[in-house]
Amino acid sequence: GAVVSQHPSRVICKSGTSVKIECRSLDFQATTMFWYRQFPKQSLMLMATSNEGSKATYEQGVEKDKFLINHASLTLSTLTVTSAHPEDSSFYICSAPRQGRGNNSPLHFGNGTRLTVT
Amino acid sequence: EDQVTQSPEALRLQEGESSSLNCSYTVSGLRGLFWYRQDPGKGPEFLFTLYSAGEEKEKERLKATLTKKESFLHITAPKPEDSATYLCAVQAGDTGRRALTFGSGTRLQVQP
Numbered sequence: 001g002a003v004v005s006q007h008p009s010r011v012i013c014k015s016g017t018s019v020k021i022e023c024r025s026l027d028f029q030a031t032t033m034f035w036y037r038q039f040p041k042q043s044l045m046l047m048a049t050s051n052e053g054s055k056a057t058y059e060q061g062v063e064k065d066k067f068l069i070n071h072a073s074l075t076l077s078t079l080t081v082t083s084a085h086p087e088d089s090s091f092y093i094c095s096a097p098r099q100g101r102g103n104n105s106p107l108h109f110g111n112g113t114r115l116t117v118t
Numbered sequence: 119e120d121q122v123t124q125s126p127e128a129l130r131l132q133e134g135e136s137s138s139l140n141c142s143y144t145v146s147g148l149r150g151l152f153w154y155r156q157d158p159g160k161g162p163e164f165l166f167t168l169y170s171a172g173e174e175k176e177k178e179r180l181k182a183t184l185t186k187k188e189s190f191l192h193i194t195a196p197k198p199e200d201s202a203t204y205l206c207a208v209q210a211g212d213t214g215r216r217a218l219t220f221g222s223g224t225r226l227q228v229q230p
Contacts, residue, residue: 045220
């Protein structure tokens with residue numbers, strides 16, 4: 001069964017509004033979670049690393065003020081797309097490694113959030 | 119910079135027609151190479167992790183192999199339900215970075 005839950009699965013919003021996406025680890029604690037973005041027929045591109053209890057680490061070219069990440073607990077990370085614009089429309093996916101399985105444990109992914117900004 | 123290149127971009131097979139997908143990579147000290155399956159509108163589903171050259175792993179009709187420069191995902195006698203996008207990803211060991219770098223995937227379609 002699913003070990004990472006992501007919500008909502010799809011959202012449509014108007015340009016200029018903000019959207020929050022939640023990512024939960026279901027039966028394990030995750031001090032680190034990763035947020036990816038995927039455009040149609042393209043690869044998953046890492047946006048940022050979410051760290052419980054500290055600031056997120058953003059990849060080069062990703063605006064930290066636009067994509068706000070909060071890792072409030074050991075099982076929850078949120079991504080807020082602020083002042084969304086049509087070019088932010090994409091498939092956003094979170095992932096987390098299971099604790100206690102070493103640094104090369106596989107990442108488990110949520111089912112993604114399809115964001116459409118009109 | 120870590121790089122992953124997958125080929126072909128798309129592959130159409132008849133049911134029962136075996137084939138292989140390729141993943142070429144360059145990485146700063148490979149910690150692991152991962153294969154995922156992704157269905158449309160879904161997140162990637164973990165298939166295999168390979169750690170060192172010469173390693174092989176199997177699951178049902180799928181078999182993954184690894185060399186120092188590439189990995190293959192062999193699909194034996196595929197069925198229509200094997201239709202999906204198959205993603206290859208690497209984790210670098212030298213940097214301590216846990217995030218994965220993904221290839222663009224191979225879109226596999228198996229026709230009955």
